[in-house]
Amino acid sequence: MAQTTPNHTQTVSGWAAHDSSGKITPYTFKRRENGMNDVTIKVLYCGICHTDLHHVRNDWGITMYPVVPGHEITGLITKVGSNVTEFKVGDRVGVGCLAASCLECEFCKDSQENYCDQIQFTYNGIFWDGSITYGGYSKMLVADQRYVVHVPENLPMDAAAPLLCAGVTVFCPFKDNNMLEAPGKKIGVIGLGGLGHVAVKFGKAFGHHVTVISTSPSKEEEAKDRLGADDFIVSTDAAQMKVCYLLTIYSTSYVSYCTEIKTKEVSFDCLDLVVDRQGRGKRVVKGSMTGSMKETQEMMDVCGKYNITCDIETIPPEKINEALDRLAKNDVKYRFVIDIDAQKPASL
Ligand SMILES: [Zn+2]
Numbered sequence: 186m187a188q189t190t191p192n193h194t195q196t197v198s199g200w201a202a203h204d205s206s207g208k209i210t211p212y213t214f215k216r217r218e219n220g221m222n223d224v225t226i227k228v229l230y231c232g233i234c235h236t237d238l239h240h241v242r243n244d245w246g247i248t249m250y251p252v253v254p255g256h257e258i259t260g261l262i263t264k265v266g267s268n269v270t271e272f273k274v275g276d277r278v279g280v281g282c283l284a285a286s287c288l289e290c291e292f293c294k295d296s297q298e299n300y301c302d303q304i305q306f307t308y309n310g311i312f313w314d315g316s317i318t319y320g321g322y323s324k325m326l327v328a329d330q331r332y333v334v335h336v337p338e339n340l341p342m343d344a345a346a347p348l349l350c351a352g353v354t355v356f357c358p359f360k361d362n363n364m365l366e367a368p369g370k371k372i373g374v375i376g377l378g379g380l381g382h383v384a385v386k387f388g389k390a391f392g393h394h395v396t397v398i399s400t401s402p403s404k405e406e407e408a409k410d411r412l413g414a415d416d417f418i419v420s421t422d423a424a425q426m427k428v429c430y431l432l433t434i435y436s437t438s439y440v441s442y443c444t445e446i447k448t449k450e451v452s453f454d455c456l457d458l459v460v461d462r463q464g465r466g467k468r469v470v471k472g473s474m475t476g477s478m479k480e481t482q483e484m485m486d487v488c489g490k491y492n493i494t495c496d497i498e499t500i501p502p503e504k505i506n507e508a509l510d511r512l513a514k515n516d517v518k519y520r521f522v523i524d525i526d527a528q529k530p531a532s533l
């Protein structure tokens with residue numbers, strides 16, 4: 186569809202999957218001209234999110250091939266439209282999951298456009314002009330200024346890239362529960378992966394007591410010694426989990442963030458939400474989906490303040506398939522980031 190949209194005149198090199206084999210190959214396509222509200226971005230880095238893997242393999246049955254994945258994008262602005270006031274050429278910027286929303290619903294008007302029911306994503310979405318959106322596994326991106334954020338000067342562009350999805354996803358629960366400026370809470374982080382390791386960093390930066398809950402006992406040293414977690418619980422150990430359950434139920438300040446992406450049923454006695462040892466309680470089970478653009482910028486600024494980035498393994502574009510295979514086996518610490526401009530070695 187994008188190829189036939191009239192103002193899609195800019196030729197871009199990227200990488201796409203063409204069928205459910207998920208194999209990524211170089212792909213040349215068209216992007217729209219830079220409109221009045223748009224910025225054009227030279228893409229420097231793009232993180233590989235688990236969502237990319239689901240899309241290239243059509244795990245959810247919604248993929249429109251060819252799909253150019255990537256929604257953890259950092260780069261430099263090369264062009265701005267006449268209505269753009271917040272950005273200028275040369276600015277260090279990031280683009281996350283969102284490409285468009287209705288701009289008129291209660292969520293859009295309240296800077297919560299990530300909950301707009303007409304939300305369109307950075308790839309595999311349908312933009313306002315009817316074209317299919319293509320993501321950050323590409324050398325250049327045109328984005329509406331509303332869905333672009335500044336990247337603080339002190340953050341490296343490669344390790345900052347995954348903050349655009351993984352970072353904001355775990356930042357919002359802190360923000361939502363007023364835990365940015367109120368230290369001393371107890372937090373449980375379930376799953377120490379791409380999201381979990383950033384959640385630990387946020388938790389410690391904001392002065393909380395952080396417990397990592399993981400299926401892998403081998404991650405304890407890493408969680409405590411390197412990432413600074415205070416406690417570690419092995420989720421397959423029934424005795425340890427019982428303590429964890431009691432903490433969650435009986436403590437008034439225990440917040441657990443599940444960062445695992447497998448779907449799971451959760452069951453609990455609803456009385457536990459209102460009754461504790463003292464005979465009272467006010468507990469909440471809650472979810473959130475990524476974050477708004479306002480929250481994404483706030484998260485970036487907070488990361489600049491505390492010097493928080495993701496732990497990454499950088500790869501050249503030729504290794505995207507290898508990285509996706511390794512990601513499927515959870516063989517990455519903690520996020521792959523594609524160096525979009527990496528030069529091919531002469532031997533290839
Ligand atoms: Zn993602």
Ligand SMILES: [Zn+2]
Binds near residue numbers: 292
């Ligand atoms: Zn809306």
